[in-house]
Amino acid sequence: MKDYIIHNEWKIIEKGFHKEDNRITESLLSIGNGRTGQRANFEEKYTGDTLRGSYVAGVYYPDKTRVGWWKNGYPEYFAKILNATNWIGINVAVDGEELDLNTAKINLFYRDLDMKSGLLTRHFVAELSSGKQIEVHSRRFLSIADQEIGAIRYSVKALNFSGEISFQPYIDGDVVNEDSNYDENFWISIAQKIGCCSGFVCVETKKTAFQVCTGMSFKTKLNKQIIDIEAKGIEKEKYVGAEMKLQVKQGDEVCIEKYAAIVSTLNHSKNKLQEATEKTLRRASDKGFDKLFADQEKAWAKRWETSDIRIEGDVAAQQGIRFNIFQLNQTYLGDDERLNIGPKGFTGEKYGGVTYWDTEAYCLPFTLGTAPQMVSKNLLLYRYKHLQKAIENAEKLGFTDGAALFPMVTINGEECHNEWEITFEEIHRNGAIAYAIYNYINYTGDKEYLAPYGFEMLLALSRFWSQRVNWSDEKKKFVMLGVTGPNEYENNVNNNFHTSYMAVWTLKYTLEAIEFLKKEHPILFEDMVKKHKLKELNETSRWKKIIKDMYFPYDFNRKIYLQQDGFLDKELIPVSQLKPEDRPINQKWSWDRILRSPYIKQADTLQSIYWFEDDFDRESIERHFDFYEPLTVHESSLSCCIHSILAASIGRQEKAYEMYLRTARLDLDDYNNDTCDGLHITSMGGTWMAFVKGFGGMRVKNGKLNFNPFIPDGWNSYSFRLNFRESHLEFIINQSDFRLVNHSKTDIELVVHGKQYHLPAKKELTIKN
Template identity: 55%
Template sequence: MNQDYIQPDAWSIIEEGFDKDRVKSSESLFSLGNGAMGQRANFEEHYSGPTFQGNYIAGVYYPDKTRVGWWKNGYPEYFAKVLNAPDWTGIDVEINGERLDLAACAEVRAFRRELHMKEGWYHRSFEAVLQNGTEVRVEARRFLSLDSDELGVIKYEVTPLNREAVIVFSPYVDAGITNEDANWDEKFWEPIETRHSSREAFVVARTYKTHFKVAAFMHNTLFRDAEEVCAEPVRTQVREDKVCLSYEIAAGRGERVTLQKLGGYTVSTNHEGDKLVAAAQEVVEAAVKKGYDALLQAQKKAWAEIWEMADITIEGDVKAQQGIRFNIFQLNQTYLGKDARLNIGPKGFTGEKYGGSTYWDTEAYCLPFYMATKNQQVARNLLAYRYHQLDKAIENAEKLGFTGGAALYPMVTMNGEECHNEWEITFEEIHRNGAIAYAIYNYTRYTGDDSYIPEKGLEVLIGIARFWKQRATYSTAKNKYVILGVTGPNEYENNVNNNWYTNYMASWCLEYAAAQVYRVKEQSAPDYTRVAEKTGVNDAEVLQWKETAGAMYFPYSETHGVNLQQDGFLDKELVKVCDLDSSQRPLNQKWSWDRILRSPYIKQADVLQGFYFFEDHFTREELERHFDFYEPFTVHESSLSPCVHSIQAALLDRMEQAYAFYLRTSRLDLDDYNREVAEGCHITSMAGTWMSIVEGFGGMRVKDNTLYFTPKIPAQWKSYSFKINFRGQVLKIHVKASGTEFTLEGDTPLEVVVNGNRTKIMPG
């Protein structure tokens, strides 16, 4: 059964009632981020029940030593992981001598939390009866500033309900924390210094090995009702890695006392390492000067600007509306495109799984969202991230025996170096190289920016083409080039030969790289000369790419009329998912890996992923035949699967199926379909939810520099609308059962094709 405790609401994620079994899941769902840092929704006060502590800083990572029983040549030496950063959010609370702890209270009632997505804040409230009989009401509001992305704000209020109370607030900054997923139970942070005054504290710590320096800080202000209280600490506790300041305040029955805590991080990636405390003091000073109310108003304004462009409205289906907004909200919390050094981790700032690293998800799923809802530079930054790591991609390939500038981009990375230690992923899931080339094509197609390829992209394409040329093996038996020992997007088949998607992607990459070499040579001779001198590319090599691409082998079944997922797919016992006992799902939690690998079950779209990328290469009849063959074997146990199927079901006019897949992808975490949301949310697949509406139901495509739409609407909806930024022009699309309205901002007409009819949209 899926979870169903999140209350339906168009703009908020709401939980009502306290349940210890839901705490970890809610810590993920109510998480916050601002692109530079983020945190799980851990309680500010001490909690002795099961919890998953998590604060994270973008770009700060640790190379955790690879732990494998049998070392193989080529293994990465470490697994890079996002670190659980020093905690600035903690506030121990003592009431009439008893520590406030929801796991130990005599009673917890009226518990409610809300993540207000429209305005970008998180609020929690409850009433608690302590073991000493004191009853209190607590309200806590928290947000991470978008305007000042080194700053977070907490407003923590306590009101005694049945008697007067002496309340001790003990806010702290603590660098003595560990990761939930540490391989060796080791500490990742080395404390450097602490500083404090009556209101402020700073803990400076440095990561072992990578030597990132971070100053975690806090500033505290107390209020009784609305009046500020001048309070000196009654206790100051200082360790080498922690500072805790305790303030005592008396409150009458019904009298509210408040601690306002400013906190956050300054990092050596943005400041000189010996000036982190000074930088933090500047952040605090500016925030104190503005005051809490102005900071909150600025937060609302910043989020209003994001939603103005990124919002998707759905009329008549509140769960679908809540789902898409949750996805858009989390994507913007994770990455805002301000810093080209950063990328998008599959869990964002909501957990430690996947190490917070960059995967192919960015190029395959996230790029379209950022191209259409931000300006062109944001998407260009995502491409430039890979360009700047080309040297590392060439090194990665060299470690596996490739030569001559062949580039294999990592499956998992923080700095361009491969840092994933599962053989079947690291060395076999090479299709990620294709996604990076495809992203360059997709960006150029959508933006019309022809400058990126000659400036940066061509070098990347050459490195990728050289890899595919060397990775393909000529088979004399088949008189074709084959690609052996791979794992396709479907990770439930490892070490297979001739995964159709991988072979098709390799062939396309070789052809595309060749075409771009010719184009740059013809249209941008100085760039070609520079790139040719740097890489040594020449016409003879490019002809070899084309020869390999043209002779690539693609497994095919004449009996079924479909491209085969891999050579041995028909050797499996082809039992459909609908004939599986539901108690066996999810397979990855119920079956051995051996059993999964011998089964026909598909974790995520594989052949159909290729049909999604290269829709124009196939007829509608071919898509229908492949969809009908493969979808019944697909268990969708990857978050990246339902969105692709939703888009293709919509293309095939199977709107009930498309809607079901959309709901699954949009509410994957809210309803916890895969029973793993406690580990964090599926951030990168959330971009696929956006695609399900815009490309699926909206039918948006770009062909020959023109926008095409084939709008459709699920029966459950009255209408939906979205905006896209296409080459600097903002177009709003509003779809109803009765028809589609287009509204164009700006002052230049835009030609579009709707349901096959070419039409000119006039401004306004």
């Protein structure tokens, strides 16, 4: 756990250069705009430890996987959102001596990320080996108002000398991925050009043939006045730059304003790509840094208006939740159904920037509550448009008749994960996608999504579950063999409770969808029967038998469902008895030892209880929580949020707060010692859930918002906002009462602590705690 980030309500601040933690800070101060992500690398040359990263959404490469023992059904590649052209570079030299903070003496260093506006700022004073000192200020952002533009204002002041300062703004497409399986360079050169004050580099991915054109233009100012200066063009393969040399006096300040255009064939045709780059550069240069940033501030203010959470009385908790919301907002804007949310977003290379079940399970609730409805619908459409690929994935594993297995990892619908215990066995992801359809419809009231998108997916998913189970003559029950649940510290188990529960629930929900379509859309339903060759009586009869006779391992003494067969054969030593030097076990123990241990990576049985809490009474939830949580090491970023929500639901307020603070500050404090390779973006959706569903007790039941709130000890107040159907609500609670403010033009019925209330449009309601 690290503790060098300064606590602040709106900023992520590093005071003093923590060189040993530079990769962590690079992750924490990453910026993005939904189309492009950029780690907090330095503009100038840096020879110290760094993970340089610029990423363009949707542009990927199928990196051939390395597997010791190939098995039928393995995908041949792991898709990666690539490290793309470096657009931020500005090399600096003083009288021929390069600025490099790895070798220079640093007399002052400060950098911060302003979450209110997405602005990355850095200020330092460096002393070179010659004794000459310079003061540098840099400001950088990726525009969410104009998503193909990045802007940098970089100034250098001569503190104790007169002499020559040279600048070399550049664009470098000769980049690599640190996690390349075969140390391959993924880019080939297409075109490049450098002029006096602008240039571009256009590169193409091997195999997938995406093209990215990155352009730059720049202005030079001396003591705040624009100057004309001769720039010498520099060209290498996949690299263009311009070198300028200025004679300065002591106290002079030189400023480079650099604008970048980052465009790709995801949004432009190849023959128009360079033209689009030049047009974007002109637009950026004409507006200038200040106007671009003013547009950025307005765009961010609009996003914060509906998504901000305020806490009074706990700066660490406040910074944590805003950091999570900020990163979620800048990772996915929701305006392109071809894009999705990777576990690390665009802040590092791990997980390749591709899609896992995390999106449906942890990010969809955030978009439902904070964004326009179409944003959440686009997340579902992303999966729907990959349905045929999911059917093909299932066929590769021997499934038939339109059964679908959505991939564990994907960018284009194909499975691209090759660890057998995950690729073939972690099939609960199918349940998460089915639940996402239900969650979307339950929250928005958009039942028409079932006709036909939701239904087609549910049918294919149910066909998978129907074939995946088999009848056990010994148990006289249907069983689910050879699976891996959310707890990846157990592989190839039988009858994992969560997986089996999701299968049964999916079958039930699909039967409900059939009845809805038959009643509300009979003609469409008949078309679906023909299109998908649905043998309704035969197929649904089997589904009903599975629902009735599914086997769930159960401990009658403890009155709890077991995570899977044989769980009680383990030596049930609680996590509290582990030695500190054994933590985290995923970095300290052999895999053999982990598999034989009782330790749980993240909510597994408790994941089902969280999703379907109405199926369990409070005493049952308490029993399950008290059995499983002490065995949980929380070494998944997706763990603490679920435990926080469940703890809140059973009145364990201290535990709810403990788990919330850990998930909110997971990356800020580097709890799991892995922030260096990128942030845990999808778990940040879980943090929002822990707050709104945990502290706020928000649920949607019978088409109405329900709240069962509490306020943690030590907090003065907190507030959050929700979009719900036609309404926009603000929830404000302090130690004595709470208020619900209806900011919309629509009346709303809601339930608080089991009592129903009517809240008129543009009115507020105050209720005593």
